[in-house]
Amino acid sequence: MSPARSAGHSARPPDFSPREFRASLGMFATGVTIVTARTAQGELVGLTANSFNSVSLDPPLVLWSLSRLAGSMSAFANGLHYAINVLAADQQALAERFAARDIDRWAGVTFTDGVSGAPLLDGCVATFECFNRSQYAEGDHVIFVGEVERCRHRDDGSPLLFHGGRFYTEHPL
Template sequence: MSPARQAGHAARPPDFSAHEFRASLGMFATGVTIVTARAPDGALIGLTANSFNSVSLSPPLVLWSLAHHAGSMAFFRNGSHYAINVLAADQQALAERFAARGIDRWNGVAFSEGGNGAPLLDGAAAVFECFNRSQYTEGDHVIFVGEVERCSHRPGASPLLFHGGRFYAEHPL
């Protein structure tokens, strides 16, 4: 039990709608990632996620989250490794493809195999190859914390950004 709950404190019920909450969250610009893995039977797993963040430099930890109802949840819950591919500005089509349902997401997608077996997408701005270190269930999502075993980046690559329901490329101020 959290210390706040032990002391008799709890959050007040929200005074806003789910739509207002989503719209407010959309004001936080994020990068766009595709989380990839290889299932025990060799099948390729991949999905678009913008819930990526750093956690720690020592040890090197990152996090991302996945909705409970996601079709790939069972694999990520039980799998030992995955890769987080930070998309470059010219990879919007990949972000849309890996967010779509009912299609072969991997058809024609160029990738190499990472050291832990997870697919690494060609052209990504950065890649983090992770051990599935820990998981935390919160609300309607599971937060995955990955311990980074390998990482790389493409010097000079501009990241793909997402804000207010639309994709953007960076423009320095």
């Protein structure tokens, strides 16, 4: 299938402000993840992301996105592996820490090394160890598609959720 723009079509200009767009996006409740990796020099990198989603079951693919201006862009763009850690309901402080700037995000954080060296954070409800399969630059972000090499989950945990700029915990209906 060809992109619409190659057929002479393009999107209409937005009829909303960036603030309205951000507020509207915030109405979609998401899980909260921390994406982690280790550079070739062994440095730990990690950031909070709620742009995680599944792509394919066969092969097993997931995606997440990162601002082109992120300080960790080079580490993720050039690395071969990363891990996506799906946070548990009691890990809000960890989500806030890995979203903060100018702090040591890793101080006191417990983790184990995944099969390819990417850190797997303790206490998460799920982890996905990914090969950095492909990247797509779109707008002000880069979309990373990871091929899942290993995954694990806990049956006894509830996920941390994010909606409308606030954190929530799961409450079954």
